[in-house]
Amino acid sequence: MKPLSLLLAAVFALPAAADTLQLKDGRFVDAAKIVEADGGYKVIYSAGEVFVKKDLVVLAQLSDSSGNYVPKNDEEKAKVEKGLVPYEGKWMSKADRDKAVAKKADEAKKAMDEARKHQEWRDRYITETAHFRFEYTIPQAKCKEYQELMETYFSEFTRKWGIKPDPKAPKLPVCFYHDEDAYYQVSGAPYGAIGYFRFVAPIELNFYYDRNDERLTLDVMFHETNHYLTHLLNPTFDEPAWVIESLAEYYGASTWDAKTKKMTVGNIQEGRLVVLQDAMAGDEWQGLEDMIKMPEFSALQYAWGWSFVHMLMESKKYSAPFQKFYVALSTDKNVKRVPYQGDMLQCEPDEVIKWLKQYLGVKDMKALEKEWHDYVKTLKLQSHRGYEDAAQWAERWGLRIKAGRYYKTAVEKGTQNPLTYDDYGQWLLRDGQNDEAVKMLEKACELDPLNAYFYLHLGAAWEEKGEKDKGEKLKKLALEMEPNDPMLAFQVNGFKIRKK
């Protein structure tokens, strides 16, 4: 279940003097009252409180953080009697404290206004690095990580693949949005295209920050940036779908160590591997020549294509010749290219197969196909993310027991994705494991305290445990957090309809 726009709902219900938090992922929380608490902040709703851990918060603007201090011992009592009050570890007069509080509140408001302003595309941040022009609405600190990463990617890829970029070429605009909604609205991308590289003028890159799954953000960035980097080989050449998308997927699985500034390639695209395991379970194998001849790729072919390029790139025998083949397709004068659209050129599939066989030293494509299929059988899921995808797949196919095992494995492997805890919590609830379900759903709320659906599900779990009042209260809290979400309202009210 996807959370709907929290910001929008919150703004709609915003009273005149609201308190606000901005989270590190860029979201704002507006409420009539937010108070500082041990280790975080309590957002006060009429149906209950939502606790937001301090390490999720980047800015806090609270209407009154001073309050009346209650002395803890005689020494403090004496100071209070003298008219002093504590403030940030020091004792001072009330007037000085009020002044300091007012100053801090003023600074917090300015910072909050500034941060909120930059989420509007018209007031986006613009920062230029050596090769890119970043236009973005995410917090600056987060974007800085991506700026360093993309520059490293640019340098490593152009060096490894022998690309010599034109030093006079304009920097590539990189449009980076703070969430999915903003991305779809401003970029105009069709639903389902979670990032794109526009390869005709004006060229640009568009993608968004996914707060629940930053790995997905990295994946999309590595994938789409790869399209730009290979585009530099020959901007007027339209590479075949199986080559361009599969290599982008290969690079999409790269990882980045922000401390050592090191990028690692060749990892398993676990989401794609789950798709392949499904196809293999149905005994549906992709033919190699058929794939090479396809003008467009669907999700299934993305998976097959990735696995083929993964085999080639990770093989000592094929890696170097495959890279040479890739570059030759765009640049070698001996490769026959035919007009495509406008001034663009492309290669006919038979020409592609001819050169692939020549570079790889392969005579029989069927033998290469068998080698590839055997290779795919050896690939295994590794991380929590792979098990998350596999659990979702198992649920779709009604493999209840398997889905539960996969969710459990994802949790054991240390996932920090709140949606996984929510899904697993609901699975446990259906399985009658109510105590464990409550634990998982509470963890989901802890990781993302602003997702109203998590409180709805937690409420249902408490009801199943026999605590009806507690459950009802949590459901009311969910409705108060998202007053304009019909699906949420339906699920809360819908339970009533079904109960006779």
Next chain:
Amino acid sequence: MTALRRAFAVLPVLALGAQLSVFAQGLHVDKGNGFQFQPPKGWTQVPIQVEEKWIATKWLSDRKYDDKESGFTHQPLMRVIVFDKASVNPGGGETDSAGGKKEEGGAKPGDEIDLSRPYLDYKDYLKRNYHDGGFYVSAEKEIKIGETPVTMLEVKIEKLVQTGKKRIFCWVFKAEWGDLAIECEVLEQSVEKLQATVINAFKTFKLITRDPNAKKTDVGGGPKLKVVDPNETPEQQKKRRMEMEDVMFKKAIADLPKDWTTKRTPHFLVLNHAGAKYQEKVIAHAEAVRNWLDREFGDIGPGYVQGCIIRICKDRDEERAFSRGSGDSWSSDSRELVTSESKDGLNEYEFQYLGRGLMNMFFHDKNDELYGALPTWLESGLREYIGTAVLKGGQLNFVPDMSEKETAREGWQKNKYKPVRSLFEMTSKDMFGGEDGRYIYGQCTSVVRYLMGPGKANKKHAALIKDYLKYLLEVVAENDKAARAAVPKGEAKTEEEEEEEFRKRRKQDWSAKEKEFLQQVQKKTFGSWTDADWAILHAAWEKFAK
């Protein structure tokens, strides 16, 4: 100076009333929604969709503007969109249709669970309704006009826009009861030419007292779960549909701009803005198709065929402007076909659309169970057969159009056609999964042409379609009975058991089930047929088709 500032700078003129002379036509007054304004001179009012809940009025420019960059033309449309704070409660509230508590008696027939998500404000509306490119609010300013707070917005549409970059001007007037947004989209390249016209119209916008008696009927558009009595009799169903028809017809007439006409025919309510001659042609065609459907397929089920609105726009631009409604302006109770008088010689396609639409509604209302089970060969064949019918001398002529003839010629040349026996057993995946889809599609129509035409003279082929439909319904009923009687298999106890079940299911996809169903119908309908009978049918069709 930005466009917004320029607009703001000329505001004092408003107080002097100097702009009124620019407008020759009457004021648009909407007492139900509490506003009035003067649309630009020469612009035409466009009707709003029957199910529309947000857009109060639309006005289409009298001119088209060219975008030099994209090569497209654009015709500006001015709209007023209303956001009443008292919009429906998502989820349908706490009570059922009888006013009782939902948990006490459960949902009752007649209950509706509203799944619509009301628009919060203009920005939210835009976000969920604008699909012609990436956009952002490029300028925003709060002002007051008289005592009314107004937000002036400009929205730029810049990324992935195929039809030329655009800009939307919008002023949002804040009434005590909600917001009223007046907006107009123009090509970025035409901003200089059009801005004054648009802003001058905005300046005439004024809130007036709402008259509750003038409020339009809500026909209940948008996503809903409806609880229908499973034991509803055909009479009860007819009554329900007739009531809905009455509501829809009344609302459509009430919403019509002044220069549209209305006409009741035996089966339709016709709303017309095209020439009178064209209207008569449309009516004659629609009535002929409907009468033919009654004659040929009137006995396929007991359902009452709900009356349909036929709306004829004066041209394609007006039809497009009419169709630009809110995302939730639709209803499963709606029966409306929208067409226009084309000036580009493509009216033939308008009549095809009309015929196909009428068949769709007719079958759906007559017997939805049957319609849902129709195999692809018969459904697509009938649709094309009826769609391409031409009215001549008061009679429908069922003749293929140019494109069908051309495909047929190629199909014979390339030897693409299947034996009729195999065609009847092909699933939609079989038909359209390969590269020969368009030829097979053409063959479906051609076979239906034979069976509905010269085949009627052959004793064995005359009632083939009728028989097929009869046996198809029998198979549907038998399968349904068997499914009810089947003892549900217990849940798998281990992952291995689960996996084994999955592997079986994985191979039994929808296509496999469809194949099995088609074979059941085939066996029931043609069980006594010999290979020679099939050969005769194929030869008769081939002779006709060639």
